Amino acid sequence: MRKALKRCAVSLGLAAAAASATVGAGTAQAAPPHTVFQIPATALATSGLVVPGPYFANVVAAPTNRPGLTAFSAPAPRSICSSSAAGSLVRISYLNVTTGQSGAVMVKPCPYYLNPTPVVATANTGAGQVVATIQVTGSAAYPNAGQPSLPGVATFAAR
Template sequence: MTTSRARTKTTATRAAFVVGAVVATAAAAGLAAAPAQAAPPGAVTIASAPISVVQWPAVGLQFSGLVVPMPALGNVTAATTGTRGITRLAAPFPATTCSASGGGALVSINWLNVTNGRSGNATVKPCTNFLDPTPHHRDVATGSGQIVLSTHLIGSRAYPNAAQPSLPGAGGFIAP
């Protein structure tokens, strides 16, 4: 009787997997078969959307109000802006970092488009409540293609030692 129950459970698990795979395939086919709407000539066809960034974040050292050491991670986010070739870069810190000594740090993002050779640097402030003239995000003309980047946590003018010492990070994404 125990063997019969085990077989029934295994069969039910396999059936659930097959049904789930069929539903996922049907959903993917439905999305792929969605009718495309023609855009008027000269119209921008890219919508603002996040871009997946594969990365190893920059890591710095910060201290809370109780002098407890914690890591400060400089994770870069990328998004389209609605204009082809322009990418919005940011590096938001979580609230726990913004309330600690790492909140005064800035994130320097060096980027290179390996498809067209464009490169540049964008420095952003990761905490919106930090009073510094550096913007929270930057719209950069990366162009379309494969983008590689390196990130560094740097101190601001008000807090030159924020999130220091630190290790650089690296990553990449594909800009539409």
């Protein structure tokens, strides 16, 4: 929680950064992740003992070996992947304020959850300052997974 609050260098105006989907081809990660300043999306996770708790969907954005392509992921801890939020998906809608490129990707936070959605999705964000919204949604098999939820916002400098 403290780490999430430390990374809250995002203004409220970034919340309006939702856009249409354009996804580039996937490539391997070539460099360490971008520094992403974010207020993570917050969702509800219930354990097997019916104990509710928060799930913070933190986004990781990493450059690839092709300039302008960004690999997005939102890995969840084991405690979330063994809760009711395991079947949730994370939608990342982005807008490059430098170039105007926009789009959205969907990733699954739990790698072992049986869903065709990728764990890492590569998008053509372009180089420059990128703002994004983060949303936890349910999957086709579990539409209520991680619900109710609150959206989050993020920003990073893409290479």
